[in-house]
Amino acid sequence: MKLGKRWLPAHVLVWTYAVLLVVPLYYFLASAFKSNEEIFAHPFAPPTSLGLDNFRTAFDSADLGLAVVNSALVTVFSLALTLLLAIPAAFALARSTGRLAGVVEKVFSLGFLIPTFAALFPTFLLAAATGLFHTRIFMVLFLPATALPLSVVILVQFMRTIPPEMEEAARLDGASTFAVLRHVYTPMCLPGIATVLLLNFLTFWNEYLYSLVIIGPDPAQRTVQVALPTLKSITGTDYGVLTAGTVLTLVPVWVVYTVLQKRMQQALVSGAVKM
Amino acid sequence: MTTLTTTPDGRAARRSAPPPAPASAARRPRQGGTVLAVPALVWYLVFMVGPLLAIFVIAALHWPGMLQLVSFAGLDNVRAVLDDPVFWDAIRNTAVQLAVALPVMIVCAYMLGYYVAQRPPGHRVIRYLLFIPGLISTPAKAMVFYAALSPDGLLNGALSGVGLGSLTDAWLASPSTALACLIALDIWSGIGFTAVLFAARLGSVPDELGEAAQLDGAGHWRTMWSVHFPVIRDYVGVVTMLQFLWTLFGSAQHVLLLTQGGPGTSSTTLSFLVYQKAFIAADLGYSQTVGVLLFLAGLVGLLTIRRVFRQNY
Numbered sequence: 091m092k093l094g095k096r097w098l099p100a101h102v103l104v105w106t107y108a109v110l111l112v113v114p115l116y117y118f119l120a121s122a123f124k125s126n127e128e129i130f131a132h133p134f135a136p137p138t139s140l141g142l143d144n145f146r147t148a149f150d151s152a153d154l155g156l157a158v159v160n161s162a163l164v165t166v167f168s169l170a171l172t173l174l175l176a177i178p179a180a181f182a183l184a185r186s187t188g189r190l191a192g193v194v195e196k197v198f199s200l201g202f203l204i205p206t207f208a209a210l211f212p213t214f215l216l217a218a219a220t221g222l223f224h225t226r227i228f229m230v231l232f233l234p235a236t237a238l239p240l241s242v243v244i245l246v247q248f249m250r251t252i253p254p255e256m257e258e259a260a261r262l263d264g265a266s267t268f269a270v271l272r273h274v275y276t277p278m279c280l281p282g283i284a285t286v287l288l289l290n291f292l293t294f295w296n297e298y299l300y301s302l303v304i305i306g307p308d309p310a311q312r313t314v315q316v317a318l319p320t321l322k323s324i325t326g327t328d329y330g331v332l333t334a335g336t337v338l339t340l341v342p343v344w345v346v347y348t349v350l351q352k353r354m355q356q357a358l359v360s361g362a363v364k365m
Numbered sequence: 366m367t368t369l370t371t372t373p374d375g376r377a378a379r380r381s382a383p384p385p386a387p388a389s390a391a392r393r394p395r396q397g398g399t400v401l402a403v404p405a406l407v408w409y410l411v412f413m414v415g416p417l418l419a420i421f422v423i424a425a426l427h428w429p430g431m432l433q434l435v436s437f438a439g440l441d442n443v444r445a446v447l448d449d450p451v452f453w454d455a456i457r458n459t460a461v462q463l464a465v466a467l468p469v470m471i472v473c474a475y476m477l478g479y480y481v482a483q484r485p486p487g488h489r490v491i492r493y494l495l496f497i498p499g500l501i502s503t504p505a506k507a508m509v510f511y512a513a514l515s516p517d518g519l520l521n522g523a524l525s526g527v528g529l530g531s532l533t534d535a536w537l538a539s540p541s542t543a544l545a546c547l548i549a550l551d552i553w554s555g556i557g558f559t560a561v562l563f564a565a566r567l568g569s570v571p572d573e574l575g576e577a578a579q580l581d582g583a584g585h586w587r588t589m590w591s592v593h594f595p596v597i598r599d600y601v602g603v604v605t606m607l608q609f610l611w612t613l614f615g616s617a618q619h620v621l622l623l624t625q626g627g628p629g630t631s632s633t634t635l636s637f638l639v640y641q642k643a644f645i646a647a648d649l650g651y652s653q654t655v656g657v658l659l660f661l662a663g664l665v666g667l668l669t670i671r672r673v674f675r676q677n678y
Contacts, residue, residue, distance in 0.1 A: 175408055186398075209413070212416035212417070216416060316504075340500075340501055
């Protein structure tokens with residue numbers, strides 16, 4: 091359809107919103123290289139030098155380096171465990187035609203309705219009861235559980251598209267159930283696995299409240315999302331350091347988004363649309 | 366990123382019957398491997414369903430702190446909660462938050478999604494930018510708003526810059542604006558990603574539909590609301606449910622990071638009250654009672670939204 095002259099207000103409104111999305115990011119990126127005086131005097135001016143002092147201060151005062159490592163550890167191990175649990179489960183549910191499997195699949199898809207926040211305190215108790223309170227290990231065990239409903243449902247959908255003849259052929263060659271999973275199903279649903287990985291990478295890396303409550307504020311253990319807000323109180327209103335720290339936490343996500351833009355957009359949309 | 370999930374309602378539930386298999390395969394069903402679903406199921410029950418059920422138990426306990434004696438309280442907690450003016454403040458704040466944020470977000474996102482789906486010049490750039498709020502973490506969003514709204518932040522700087530210095534305020538620390546700031550954060554971050562979802566869904570509506578409406582003399586406004594909206598009505602319902610859940614339960618993090626519920630109780634929302642009573646005031650029975658009420662509110666809200674957006678053609 092043609093967009094006529096009367097669309098001018100629409101263009102203006104949409105681009106205004108786009109500017110509202112970009113300006114804070116630009117402000118953060120620019121301020122990360124400026125001192126407080128420069129920020130207040132010329133908030134939108136590009137930085138005059140690309141000194142890394144703010145980044146260094148942010149690193150030192152909030153132990154951000156360690157926090158990035160912690161976040162990376164939690165994210166990577168949680169992702170591995172998610173796949174380890176979700177792929178076999180999806181394999182079982184996609185191939186089975188029994189009623190029990192139908193019920194189990196229903197149980198997983200009902201998980202979409204459980205807002206993770208609701209069970210924050212009981213989960214905290216569970217961490218205390220298992221002796222894993224204030225450890226990253228509990229988060230590595232817990233995060234995959236929150237990701238399972240979406241991951242299982244997405245993978246089941248991918249695996250249903252694999253024709254049963256593939257398995258029958260492998261069986262004739264003497265493949266075991268495990269071999270069928272490993273050599274037929276897993277390679278054939280790599281796009282689904284990629285979608286699950288990308289979605290969960292975002293969720294795990296960005297997770298805040300559970301990390302705050304369960305891992306706690308110990309600098310040796312805490313993740314980058316927990317460390318970031320502490321910059322506000324440590325540095326008072328040193329915006330240069332605050333923005334440098336924020337930019338730092340965004341870098342991994344930004345790199346992944348830029349490299350895998352198409353795939354990431356598809357993953358994000360399909361995470362909601364696939365159902 | 367709870368926003369990524371969706372309800373089991375709709376297509377997922379409508380699984381088609383397995384295709385008729387050849388006779389030999391029917392007699393020899395694909396056997397083995399069902400047991401592989403067990404670890405995931407156990408994991409999910411232990412870490413998700415168990416804690417959820419525990420809320421209902423703890424809500425019936427008198428538990429004044431982690432290391433204190435626990436005793437059965439029956440409905441005492443419910444009475445204490447209902448008698449507490451702070452609870453009613455939280456109800457009011459949450460109601461205001463939902464009543465403002467949700468309609469604004471969904472309506473704006475729908476129109477924005479429609480706009481992007483028409484592929485106007487620059488729509489690729491817009492699409493790229495709309496993903497931004499979906500990518501950055503809650504603490505990072507909070508830092509953006511903190512930098513924008515603190516007394517010597519971006520907004521006050523801009524106001525003084527254009528000679529409106531008298532309008533500057535400590536936005537996050539003023540009782541009349543604290544809640545508004547949180548709502549602004551919801552809307553700012555909610556519109557972008559929701560619009561992307563709508564654009565994706567509108568993209569699969571056949572072009573002929575819009576063109577036919579145009580031939581009949583309908584403008585874009587009419588086409589948007591009277592032609593496309595009814596077609597994707599149930600999808601709008603699903604997305605509204607997601608945003609409802611996310612706003613209702615997710616506000617705890619924004620409040621914690623930006624206002625701590627204050628000043629006074631002016632920005633205390635229900636979900637923040639759950640957090641605050643559990644981890645700051647250590648009144649665990651009270652906290653989980655509010656948790657139960659929050660859960661029920663979520664359930665009622667979901668059913669209501671589903672009813673409102675039921676496909677009616």
